[in-house]
Amino acid sequence: MIIGIPKEIKDNEYRVALIPSGADILVRSGHKVIIQKSAGIGSGFTDEEYKEIGAEIVDDAKKVYDKSELIAKVKEPLSSEFSLIKENHIIFTFLHLSADKELINALIKTKAVFIAYETVELEDGSLPILTPMSEVAGRLSVLIGAQYLMKPAGSMGRLLGGVPGVKRGKVTIIGAGTVGLNAAKIAVGIGAEVTIINRGIDKLRIIDNIFGGRIETLASNPYNIEKSVIESDLVIGAVLIKGAKAPVLVAKEMVKKMRKGSVIVDISIDQGGCVETMRPTTHSNPVYDVYGVIHYGVTNIPGAVPRTATFALTNAALPYIKKLADKGLNIIKEDSALAKGVNISKGKITYPAIAESLKD
Numbered sequence: 001m002i003i004g005i006p007k008e009i010k011d012n013e014y015r016v017a018l019i020p021s022g023a024d025i026l027v028r029s030g031h032k033v034i035i036q037k038s039a040g041i042g043s044g045f046t047d048e049e050y051k052e053i054g055a056e057i058v059d060d061a062k063k064v065y066d067k068s069e070l071i072a073k074v075k076e077p078l079s080s081e082f083s084l085i086k087e088n089h090i091i092f093t094f095l096h097l098s099a100d101k102e103l104i105n106a107l108i109k110t111k112a113v114f115i116a117y118e119t120v121e122l123e124d125g126s127l128p129i130l131t132p133m134s135e136v137a138g139r140l141s142v143l144i145g146a147q148y149l150m151k152p153a154g155s156m157g158r159l160l161g162g163v164p165g166v167k168r169g170k171v172t173i174i175g176a177g178t179v180g181l182n183a184a185k186i187a188v189g190i191g192a193e194v195t196i197i198n199r200g201i202d203k204l205r206i207i208d209n210i211f212g213g214r215i216e217t218l219a220s221n222p223y224n225i226e227k228s229v230i231e232s233d234l235v236i237g238a239v240l241i242k243g244a245k246a247p248v249l250v251a252k253e254m255v256k257k258m259r260k261g262s263v264i265v266d267i268s269i270d271q272g273g274c275v276e277t278m279r280p281t282t283h284s285n286p287v288y289d290v291y292g293v294i295h296y297g298v299t300n301i302p303g304a305v306p307r308t309a310t311f312a313l314t315n316a317a318l319p320y321i322k323k324l325a326d327k328g329l330n331i332i333k334e335d336s337a338l339a340k341g342v343n344i345s346k347g348k349i350t351y352p353a354i355a356e357s358l359k360d
Contacts (some may be wrong), residue, residue: 008074
């Protein structure tokens with residue numbers, strides 16, 4: 001099969017879908033790999049490195065799409081890419097469709113097959129390709145929040161870890177999945193006072209055991225969320241419902257009650273966000289102010305650390321890219337994880353949560 005790797009064009013997105021060693025595995029398996037010129041530069045990979053393992057370098061995205069059958073990307077296609085997608089294409093990338101009706105309708109019109117990294121799901125319910133990016137985003141969220149709590153960023157000037165004789169900053173994490181757990185690791189590590197809120201008590205028991213009681217765990221309900229949010233210096237939205245739009249758990253009335261100069265980082269924004277006052281932002285313009293609270297809603301947080309994130313993404317996605325290259329769409333009948341990844345096929349929505357999102 002011919003696998004194409006276009007250069008990412010989302011704002012400040014420097015990741016690439018395949019590192020040279022991954023391309024090497026595909027070439028050695030008898031496949032052809034086409035890389036758009038400079039696609040890997042942002043992650044530290046030169047065109048020469050891809051050439052050395054036998055990949056073909058082409059000048060522009062149109063040539064990648066025209067020559068390829070399987071397109072592996074990092075982020076969802078943008079409007080300038082819609083016309084490049086053909087009926088014979090398999091597009092394998094992060095899509096996050098449930099919060100974007102316009103994108104859903106555009107992709108349906110192409111009649112191509114779209115497989116979303118974030119809904120590839122193993123029998124145990126885990127999400128093997130989303131997980132490493134959630135780990136990156138979770139760990140970065142606390143560092144980002146700590147940065148925006150500094151006075152030069154327009155905040156109150158709070159050091160989350162405090163110092164002897166000075167109260168520590170308070171971090172509330174809503175959601176105890178991969179993102180929440182990784183955010184908690186960093187928040188505890190820098191010495192913050194940490195609360196994690198989750199609807200599943202069993203997960204909270206596990207977290208209590210992992211952290212030896214250093215984290216306050218709360219059952220998710222409106223009272224607990226409001227009380228913890230309004231007392232916090234940093235709130236991290238880490239809610240995920242597989243393939244579906246995130247529920248709004250932090251109402252604007254709660255945000256109004258937060259201290260001026262507090263910060264919210266909503267990692268759920270890819271799926272619509274769990275904070276009512278949050279909207280998508282970019283790395284170029286990452287924050288805005290509502291009620292004196294700094295809002296950070298960047299939709300591709302791992303793009304800030306492309307070297308680390310690209311290695312992690314290839315580690316997770318390459319086995320599935322190879323399966324698709326080896327057997328084409330026939331693999332969908334054999335691999336239940338990839339079957340769950342199919343969101344749109346030949347003009348039809350195939351993932352129930354996405355079809356449901358169109359009704360809203």
